[in-house]
Amino acid sequence: MQYSKKEYLDYLNQKSPNSTIVKDMICAFLVGGIICVIGQAFYDLYNKAFGIDEETARTAVSVTMVFLGAFLTGINVYGKIAKYAGAGTLVPITGFANAIVSPAMEFKKEGLVLGLAAKMFVIAGPVLVYGITASAFVGVIYYIIGLMGGSI
Amino acid sequence: MNNKLGKQTVKINDVGIISSAAIVGEKEGEGPLADSFDIVLPDNEWNEKTWEKTESKMQREAVKLSLTKIGLTTEDVDRIFSGDLLNQCIGAAFGLRDLDIPYYGIYGACSTMVEGISLAAQIIDGGFADIAAAVTSSHFCTAERQYRNPLEYGGQRTPSAQWTVTGAGSAILKKGEGDVKVTHITAGKIVDMGVKDANNMGGAMAPAAYSTLKVHFKELNISPSEYDLIVTGDLGKIGAEVLVELLQKDGIDISSNYKDCGCMIYNIEEQDVHAGASGCGCIGSVLCGHLLPLMKKKEIKSLLAVGTGALLSPTSTLQGETVPTIAHAVSLKTRE
Amino acid sequence: MTYLNAFWVGGLICVAAQILIDKTKLTPGRILVAFVVIGVILGGLGIYDKLVEFAGAGATVPIVGFGNVLAKGAIKAVGEKGLLGALLGGAQAAAGGISASIVFGFLIALIFNPKSK
Numbered sequence: 001m002q003y004s005k006k007e008y009l010d011y012l013n014q015k016s017p018n019s020t021i022v023k024d025m026i027c028a029f030l031v032g033g034i035i036c037v038i039g040q041a042f043y044d045l046y047n048k049a050f051g052i053d054e055e056t057a058r059t060a061v062s063v064t065m066v067f068l069g070a071f072l073t074g075i076n077v078y079g080k081i082a083k084y085a086g087a088g089t090l091v092p093i094t095g096f097a098n099a100i101v102s103p104a105m106e107f108k109k110e111g112l113v114l115g116l117a118a119k120m121f122v123i124a125g126p127v128l129v130y131g132i133t134a135s136a137f138v139g140v141i142y143y144i145i146g147l148m149g150g151s152i
Numbered sequence: 153m154n155n156k157l158g159k160q161t162v163k164i165n166d167v168g169i170i171s172s173a174a175i176v177g178e179k180e181g182e183g184p185l186a187d188s189f190d191i192v193l194p195d196n197e198w199n200e201k202t203w204e205k206t207e208s209k210m211q212r213e214a215v216k217l218s219l220t221k222i223g224l225t226t227e228d229v230d231r232i233f234s235g236d237l238l239n240q241c242i243g244a245a246f247g248l249r250d251l252d253i254p255y256y257g258i259y260g261a262c263s264t265m266v267e268g269i270s271l272a273a274q275i276i277d278g279g280f281a282d283i284a285a286a287v288t289s290s291h292f293c294t295a296e297r298q299y300r301n302p303l304e305y306g307g308q309r310t311p312s313a314q315w316t317v318t319g320a321g322s323a324i325l326k327k328g329e330g331d332v333k334v335t336h337i338t339a340g341k342i343v344d345m346g347v348k349d350a351n352n353m354g355g356a357m358a359p360a361a362y363s364t365l366k367v368h369f370k371e372l373n374i375s376p377s378e379y380d381l382i383v384t385g386d387l388g389k390i391g392a393e394v395l396v397e398l399l400q401k402d403g404i405d406i407s408s409n410y411k412d413c414g415c416m417i418y419n420i421e422e423q424d425v426h427a428g429a430s431g432c433g434c435i436g437s438v439l440c441g442h443l444l445p446l447m448k449k450k451e452i453k454s455l456l457a458v459g460t461g462a463l464l465s466p467t468s469t470l471q472g473e474t475v476p477t478i479a480h481a482v483s484l485k486t487r488e
Numbered sequence: 489m490t491y492l493n494a495f496w497v498g499g500l501i502c503v504a505a506q507i508l509i510d511k512t513k514l515t516p517g518r519i520l521v522a523f524v525v526i527g528v529i530l531g532g533l534g535i536y537d538k539l540v541e542f543a544g545a546g547a548t549v550p551i552v553g554f555g556n557v558l559a560k561g562a563i564k565a566v567g568e569k570g571l572l573g574a575l576l577g578g579a580q581a582a583a584g585g586i587s588a589s590i591v592f593g594f595l596i597a598l599i600f601n602p603k604s605k
Contacts, residue, residue: 195604308509
């Protein structure tokens with residue numbers, strides 16, 4: 001072979017097509033934006049029409065969006081949108097639901113306990129691990145600041 | 153009798169492929185080679201409860217079909233070599249467990265078909281068996297859940313990703329018979345050029361194909377024009393291009409009689425398979441369903457089939473390892 | 489106006505992730521982890537709520553907003569219950585989303601099956 005490993009990797013990189021980044025960005029922007037608008041519509045429905053307080057309404061929106069993401073995954077639609085939308089369907093909380101439902105469905109064949117339930121968090125689990133751990137750190141930092149008489 | 157022509161290449165004296173059969177899935181049945189395959193599945197379940205069971209059934213039925221075509225039964229087969237992509241090769245073991253044929257499980261990732269034919273031909277030529285079978289399979293759904301993501305997960309495939317073929321191929325080899333003779337075999341070495349991207353298999357495997365092809369031409373002292381057709385399976389669009397360029401740099405020109413099975417089985421653009429096809433079942437079904445029958449009809453008289461495999465696992469990828477790859481070659485000629 | 493802001497802010501957060509997917513070797517899983525941690529940090533600093541005021545669901549629906557909820561919950565609980573609140577608050581505040589994911593995830597997975605492509 002005429003190439004060293006490094007030269008080969010450079011050569012291969014240059015041979016491999018790039019992702020169609022502009023198109024990807026536009027799709028992600030549009031779909032991500034629309035999902036957020038749907039979330040806003042639910043918020044207004046809960047907060048303004050039903051008169052639910054702000055914080056509870058936000059939680060209700062999360063729950064609604066999670067349901068939609070899960071349901072669209074169940075009827076084999078979410079993945080099809082995601083193929084075009086990329087991060088537009090990954091980043092909203094509907095994507096979190098997709099990451100939970102898709103392995104649960106996939107591994108149901110290995111049983112309801114060790115398949116469906118055990119595999120539920122193989123993809124989304126890290127988000128909870130790092131999110132909750134980070135929030136605990138934030139809490140501890142605030143506690144220390146409070147002890148030192150600092151104001152928050 | 154010394155059949156060793158070089159460190160990697162051996163001569164096979166009198167072994168032929170007497171029958172072959174290929175079974176493919178729905179998507180492959182919509183591709184350009186649809187008419188070549190013996191069975192196109194109505195759906196990717198084929199009345200089985202799990203996709204692993206479907207894949208096993210495809211192997212089993214491919215073997216049975218290749219035997220019934222020439223009026224043989226499993227009783228007549230002395231050895232069977234088989235493997236697939238699944239952990240512990242369950243596609244092969246579970247598929248063939250009821251066939252009652254002495255079984256050797258092999259693993260060469262997508263090179264398994266050619267590895268199996270290589271071993272079957274050598275064991276027959278050595279006088280250790282009269283009839284042997286080489287079988288392999290892959291299934292899009294079983295491969296996705298093992299190597300990548302759940303089917304309904306919303307991920308995007310990169311442009312260099314290849315689509316795992318749902319397909320199985322079976323070839324039956326026999327001493328002294330068959331329209332297609334196995335003439336030479338070049339065994340590949342494991343090659344690792346440091347590619348880490350598990351979504352660029354073709355690029356990772358091209359150096360292995362390059363290495364085996366170069367040794368094959370050198371140890372036999374022939375040029376690529378010796379063959380009507382040279383096929384690799386399956387480098388895909390990127391890998392195939394890289395292979396041609398790598399050989400060209402050494403003054404070896406295969407551009408006029410070279411194809412890649414990964415670029416043959418689908419309409420790459422229309423069927424949205426990015427860089428092409430992959431999986432044991434790709435060269436398995438293209439060789440057993442398309443190329444061998446063409447050789448039987450003498451439309452191709454000499455063929456060099458190069459099976460290429462990426463010997464990685466999900467574990468090695470997660471641990472940040474590079475991708476070791478392999479390529480085995482068998483030289484096939486129609487009997488005069 | 490909130491709808492327009494929700495659209496472009498939410499869209500832009502997704503675009504940021506798309507650039508990371510296309511231009512770096514980061515896997516989607518790692519990007520999500522990074523985004524949620526960024527949300528926790530911005531929430532901890534009290535910055536993210538300003539974006540929520542401006543963009544509404546454009547800031548709360550992306551996973552970054554989930555991080556913000558976690559951080560705010562932890563801070564609030566520390567104020568009310570002391571150090572133990574650091575462990576209670578985050579999960580408590582996000583309980584709706586997490587439980588919904590588990591319950592709906594379970595039920596949907598029970599009913600539906602993945603389809604071959």
